[in-house]
Amino acid sequence: MNSIFYSEKSFRKQTHRLKVVSLGNVPRRRVRGDRRFPRKRQGGGVRCQPCVQCRARAAADGGEAGTGKGKRSRNRRRSLIRSPKRRVERRELSAGTSGGGGAVSEMCTARQGLWGRRQRALLCCVLVAAWEAAWGQLRYSVPEELPKGSFVGDVAKDLALQPAALRDRGARVVSADRTQYFTLHANSGHLVTAERLDREQLCDGVQRCVLRCEVIVEGEMKVYEIEVEIMDINDNAPTFSEIQIEETLSETTGLGTRLPLSKAHDPDVGVNSLQSYELSGDEHFSLSVQVGADGEKRPELVLAKALDREEAAFHELVLRASDGGEPARTGTARIRVSVLDANDNAPVFSQAVYAVRVPEDVPVGSTLLTLTATDADEGINGDVKYSLKKISEKASKIFHLDPETGSIRLMRTLDFEESDSYELGVQARDSGELFDTAMVSISVSDVNDNAPEISVRSALSEISEDAPPGTVVALLHVQDRDSVANGEVRCSLVGDVPFRLRSSVGSYYSVVTSRELDREEVSEYNVTVWASDGGSPSLRSSAVLALRVLDVNDNAPVFAEARYSARLPENNAEGALVLTVRAWDADWGQNARVRYRLAEGRVRGAPLSSYVSVQAETGALYALRSFDYEEVREVGLWVRAEDGGAPALSSNVSVRLLIVDENDNAPQVLYPPSSSSETTTRKQPHLQENNTLVISNRMRYFALHANSGHLVTAERLDREQLCRLVERCVLHCEVIVEGEMKVYEIEVEIMDINDNAPSFGEGENEVRMSEMTAPASRFSLSKAHDPDVGVNSLQSYELSGDEHFSLSVQVGADGEKRPELVLAKALDREEAAFHELVLRAIDGGEPARTGTARIRVSVLDANDNAPVFSQAVYAVRVPEDVPVGSTLLTLTATDADEGLNGDVKYSFKGISKKFSRIFHLDPETGSIRLLRSLDFEEGNSYEMEFEANDGGGLSDNAVVIISVTDVNDNAPEISVRSALSEISEDAPPGTVVALLHVQDRDSGANGEVRCSIVESLPFHLERALDNYYSVVTARELDREEVSEYNVTVWASDGGSPSLRSSAVLALRVLDVNDNAPVFAEARYSARLPENNAEGALVLTVRAWDADWGQNARVRYRLAEGRVRGAPLSSYVSVQAETGALYALRSFDYEEVREVGLWVRAEDGGAPALSSNVSVRLLITYMWDCHRCAGMEQCLLAGIMYGNRAVLCSSFQFHVA
Known part of the structure; x- marks a missing residue:
């Protein structure tokens, strides 16, 4: 809406008044506008200038509301107060607003006639402009490619502002973009382009191109949003990527054959974009346009008529692309169709499939195959060229086809292991x-060019010498990249080693023990595994x-001699x-450490240990007392050597100690008895009655019965104590028949009875085995010992307690039975960490005796369980003000294993640097701790992945949000x-004094901002655009009451507790000359x-003036008047600055007795305000006494003249 015309002549010199009562959501305001309309002649009408729009804008923005009610009385300047005459002329209403319910009522009075259609049209236009302005948004559309400074929209007009006012109020354009595309013309108020606008560059690919900016009118403190739609103009013609298209068709090409053509591109949009294609130039061809799913048009050349090369070897066509602009733009491409001679015989290969086998070691450069194709045509149509068509990128680097000869040549070495065939x-x-x-099929035959590869996947570095046969010491993987026999691998071990190979799954071999190991024979093995293929010659x-054999205590100590004997002279030193x-x-080691001790025994009824002792470390045998040959001639004893193993092994050796006689006794006659009572130091044994004597080194065990001649036991005989491990226990003694001087040797064999039960060295054994131990694994158990022999000795073992185990009894070469614990069923420590078993040893006696040992099997943990998080996804909500160092969440992962295998460590899995600076994960506890303050405004969600790892490398993952x-x-x-x-005190209510932008970085209710101003101040807030507020005057200002304001604007959010901030606007109220001077007295x-x-x-x-500055500067002057026909100013004068009244002449009472005058006080305002005060000047009579004789004469003279002043030369009296 650039201009509005009126044809009513009577409209001239009329005063109009517009009141917008209600317009949708627009506040109901009155318009204060009393200007006369400037006019311009145009076509017999009157052109209305933006003053009407200005008043409409004032109505929308909140103009003066009402006139009489609720306003305080002010001493206004007279020129500003409407006279009743002017109020009648203007027909001003005193009631503020009227109407309602969305209706629009208008009152526009004129001195002549009623409103016509054009006036109503004017009102509608004004109201539309007010509607747009009230909402604070302007929309314009301009075509693209306008030069810099081109007109976009009349912002001044659309905002109902005079251009000068727009300039004076500091209107400016701001944009969120870095590039400022628009600017505001200072003089005209027009929004113009700041640079050339190219829609295709600004909004390429976007159908509707809209640029946004804001106009801030600083004088009004308002923000207006402007949307400028850049309208497309047809400034781009369709273009082809190729302007010359070459197509080739054989003259035998069938009708209807289609050839896709290159598409044209037009960056314009809408109707200005590409709309159609046209083909011209030849009847042999037509054009078909295919429309894709995306609406894109694709041209195709269609053969409409059979070709004849003899008639035309070439066809020149023109493809034209047209857009829908006015005028339309076009782009062209030339199409040249070459017609080829009819070649009715195609080349024919001698074979449809060529097959060739070549070894993989064929030299590079060798010709593998030569293709042959013949063409029945002649000349150029029979000239055959060969090419590779269907070939992989890899094959193209290996083979080369000569296009002329058809020979296929090798460019790179073949490798059967990479590929054994190629198809070209x-x-x-x-x-x-x-x-x-x-098709060419090239088969590559294998050559034995790869030795077998051995990979040690797992291996022991140590093995116990008691490992049972079949124990796995290494797991090997062997492979040969060759094929067939060349890839068949045979493995073997070098040397006579106690190991063998056992084939496992696929190409895996296990190195296992083939027999029992003996560390004492070989303590270390370097086992060499050879892998040989089946090629010829074979590669290997x-x-x-490297395997070290760990010692087991399987060897008892061995004495240097089978038995020992020594001679000790009697009477030896202790x-x-x-x-x-x-x-x-x-x-080896502790198992080989030998200690010595004496076996129990007795000599002449006394313990053996009281006669001799053995040093435990050295094996030295010492005599603890002095021996007497006549008492003890021989001492037999056993020395035990015991190693430091667990359980310990021992050996016994017999030691025979012969006491050597010394000549320390005089001869004594034994027979015939002597009556002599002479005694000697030592005596021989007495004669028995039967003249016999039992003489033996074991004479303590037997005696000869004197009466019956029976040989009887002298004490209880314990075969196990006497002979211990000797199978046949024989005691020797001698009988001397004194009468015959004969000596007879006696052997007594002590027969075994079942008086001993089998017993174990340890009543409770503990066996440790991993839960990964394979079934059938064997573990040696401690043997039971039964000192009895023969059938009474140990015969069998029994096991009870658990289905996971069974018992195997091995019988050694010496017939000794060794129990072994066999794993019958796989173990699971998580099901049972211990297994309690009972091993029973049974002898063959009647009744049988048994001995038991408790076996506690401890199942050692294997890492067969991965950690498991308690949740797959952990979600936690935390406030952004959670203190730094707080634990936000604790992850929990459990591992059924124990020890290191069950020791769970937590870690981040792929975390950004940003997150790692905010969160810390305790690897031990799994607690996630805050390292830095959170800020919801920077990030409101963090998603991380965590990993729980045990000590064996198993893991689980979880996500934390x-x-x-x-x-x-x-x-x-x-x-x-x-x-x-600064603001003038006569600024009308609704005057904008500040434009504020408020925002809160919080969200939700915390980010909802409410602004307020203290109600006692004459200001309030009005919402402008989003987040914009205008501070406007709420009522009239009076500088004489308050000359300065510090307006505090509070912005409070909706949080709990609410946060708020403030801004202080310092505003000085400028004085308006609205107060006339006031005299100190009503009259003078x-x-x-x-x-x-x-x-x-x-x-x-x-006189004083309540205004300020020049408006408060008072000057005085006399009002016009006359005294006795002469101007008053010739009698008196008033000093303009001080108000001092002076007499300009000498008054004569007889001529002038009283003078009345008016003094005017006028301020320095423009226009000035003034006040008048009346002044009454009384002239008093004066009598000259001419030196009266005395006081009395003067008084008398005063009485004669009544109540008048009498002046004497010396006194002045006032006569009553």
């Missing part, structure tokens, strides 16, 4: 574009396994060294975009004696 698609094409195809490779025994143990909830931690921000520092009077001196001061008037 070959084509034979003649010059007439006819062709034939064939090897791997060495502690004398008798001999030293030596024993060695083939084991940390949602940050907004906390009211951001106070609203108030930005003063524009503000007045003064007395002036006659005959006064000229220039005498009569009195001083005083």
